[in-house]
Amino acid sequence: MSIDAKLRERAAKVVPGGMYGHLNAALHGPAYPQFFVGGEGCRQRDADGREYVDLMCSWGPVVLGHRHPAVEGAVAAQLAAGDCLNGPGPVYVELAELLVETVPQADWVMFSKNGTDATTQALMVARAATGRTKVLMAHGAYHGADPWCTPSTAGTTPNERADLVEFTYNDLASVEAAAAQAEGDVAAIIVTPFKHDSFEDQELVAAEFARGVRALADRIGAALVIDDVRGGWRIDLGGSWEPLGVRPDLYAFSKAMANGHPIAAVTGVDSLRGPAQTLYSTGSFWFNAAPMAAAKATIETLRAVDGIALMERAGTRLREGLAAQAASHGFTVNQTGPVQIPWLSFEGDATLDKGMFWAAACLEEGVYLHPWHNWFLSAAHTDADIDRALQGTDAAYAKLRARFGAD
Ligand code: PMP
Numbered sequence: 001m002s003i004d005a006k007l008r009e010r011a012a013k014v015v016p017g018g019m020y021g022h023l024n025a026a027l028h029g030p031a032y033p034q035f036f037v038g039g040e041g042c043r044q045r046d047a048d049g050r051e052y053v054d055l056m057c058s059w060g061p062v063v064l065g066h067r068h069p070a071v072e073g074a075v076a077a078q079l080a081a082g083d084c085l086n087g088p089g090p091v092y093v094e095l096a097e098l099l100v101e102t103v104p105q106a107d108w109v110m111f112s113k114n115g116t117d118a119t120t121q122a123l124m125v126a127r128a129a130t131g132r133t134k135v136l137m138a139h140g141a142y143h144g145a146d147p148w149c150t151p152s153t154a155g156t157t158p159n160e161r162a163d164l165v166e167f168t169y170n171d172l173a174s175v176e177a178a179a180a181q182a183e184g185d186v187a188a189i190i191v192t193p194f195k196h197d198s199f200e201d202q203e204l205v206a207a208e209f210a211r212g213v214r215a216l217a218d219r220i221g222a223a224l225v226i227d228d229v230r231g232g233w234r235i236d237l238g239g240s241w242e243p244l245g246v247r248p249d250l251y252a253f254s255k256a257m258a259n260g261h262p263i264a265a266v267t268g269v270d271s272l273r274g275p276a277q278t279l280y281s282t283g284s285f286w287f288n289a290a291p292m293a294a295a296k297a298t299i300e301t302l303r304a305v306d307g308i309a310l311m312e313r314a315g316t317r318l319r320e321g322l323a324a325q326a327a328s329h330g331f332t333v334n335q336t337g338p339v340q341i342p343w344l345s346f347e348g349d350a351t352l353d354k355g356m357f358w359a360a361a362c363l364e365e366g367v368y369l370h371p372w373h374n375w376f377l378s379a380a381h382t383d384a385d386i387d388r389a390l391q392g393t394d395a396a397y398a399k400l401r402a403r404f405g406a407d
Contacts, residue, residue, distance in 0.1 A: 031360035039066030052368035063256035065380025074297035106267035115229035116144025118252035126188035126223035129275035193240030202337030261294035314381035315339025330406025365392030
C-alpha cells in the first residue's frame with residue numbers, strides 16, 4: 001500500500017470523509033495524490049516521493065515558487081523576533097504603506113487571513129457605507145466558502161443568501177436588470193477580474209463591461225468590489241483591472257499575496273475609510289507578523305524581478321506548446337484565461353472524460369495540472385521547466401489518442 005493510501009486510511013478515521021474542501025483529491029480523480037511533503041521552485045513532491053512540475057502552485061498562493069529564499073528569510077527573521085503578539089508589529093504599517101504605494105486604487109488597507117475574509121469584509125464596508133442590503137454577483141462566481149457564498153448549500157440557510165441578486169458575467173444588461181430588481185437597495189456589485197468558474201472555459205472581461213459596471217455602481221451609489229483573490233498579483237501588481245483603467249471602490253486580495261503564507265487584504269478608496277473604521281472585523285491570527293513579512297517580501301520581489309512578465313513568458317510558452325501538440329495529435333482544444341492563469345478543455349468534452357483522462361495521464365508523466373479548475377504559473381517556471389512539462393503533456397496526448405482516437 002502506498003504511503004498516500006495509508007495516510008488516507010488513517011485520515012478517514014479521524015476527519016469527516018478524510019479530507020474536505022478544494023484540496024480534496026477525491027474531487028480531482030483517482031490518480032491524484034492527497035498528501036505532499038515538499039516543494040522547491042516550481043516542483044512539488046508527494047508523500048510517496050514522486051516529483052511533479054507544479055502547474056497549480058497550491059491553487060494560486062505560490063507565485064514566486066516554493067520556498068523562495070527572500071520570502072522564507074523574511075519569515076524566519078520575523079518568527080525569531082515574534083509572530084503572534086499583543087498587537088501587530090511595525091511590519092503591519094510597512095506592508096500597508098507598500099500596498100497603498102503599489103495599488104493605485106488603494107488609499108487604505110485592512111488585513112485578514114483568507115480570501116473569504118476579504119470578500120466578506122469588503123461587503124461589510126459597502127453595507128456600512130450605504131446602509132443598504134443587496135449585493136449583485138455573477139451567477140456561478142466563487143467568492144469564498146462562508147455561508148453567504150459557498151457553492152454548496154449544505155449547512156446554510158436560504159436567509160444567508162437572500163440578499164444576493166445574480167447577473168451574467170460580461171452581460172451589462174443583466175447587471176442593470178439585477179440592480180432594477182434590487183429596487184434601490186444595492187450596497188455592492190462584486191465581480192471577479194475575469195470569469196474563472198470551475199468546469200467552464202474561462203472568459204476575459206470585456207472592457208465595456210468593466211467600464212459599464214463602474215458607471216452603474218456610480219449611478220446607483222453602490223460600491224464596486226473586485227474579488228481579486230484569484231487573479232491578484234499575477235495580472236497586474238496594481239490590481240487586475242488597472243490595465244483597463246477601471247478602479248473599484250474595494251479590492252479583495254489574498255492567495256498569491258505572500259507566496260503561500262496566510263494573509264488577505266481589502267484595499268479601499270478614501271470615501272470608504274470612515275465606514276470601514278466602524279466595523280468590528282477581526283481574528284485571532286489576522287495580525288500575525290510573519291505572514292505580513294512574507295507579503296512584504298513577496299510584493300517587493302515580484303516588483304524587483306518583474307514577476308508578471310516572467311509568468312506571462314512561461315504561460316505563453318506553455319500555451320503555444322500545448323496548442324502545437326494538440327494539433328499534431330489531432331485534438332481540438334480550447335485554451336482560455338490569461339496565459340499565467342490558464343486552462344485547457346477538449347472541444348465537445350462535456351462529460352470531461354477526455355479532460356480527466358488527459359490530466360491523469362499528465363500526472364503519470366510528472367506534470368501536476370487540473371482537469372476542471374484553472375491552473376497557475378509562477379515566476380519560478382523557467383523555459384526549461386515549461387519544456388519539461390510539455391514533454392509530459394505530449395506523452396499524455398499520445399495516451400489520450402490511443403484511448404479515444406483523434407477528433
Ligand atoms: N474569491 C475567489 C475568486 C477565489 O478564487 C477564492 C479561493 N479560491 C476565494 C474568493 C476564497 O478564498 P479563500 O479560499 O482563501 O477563503
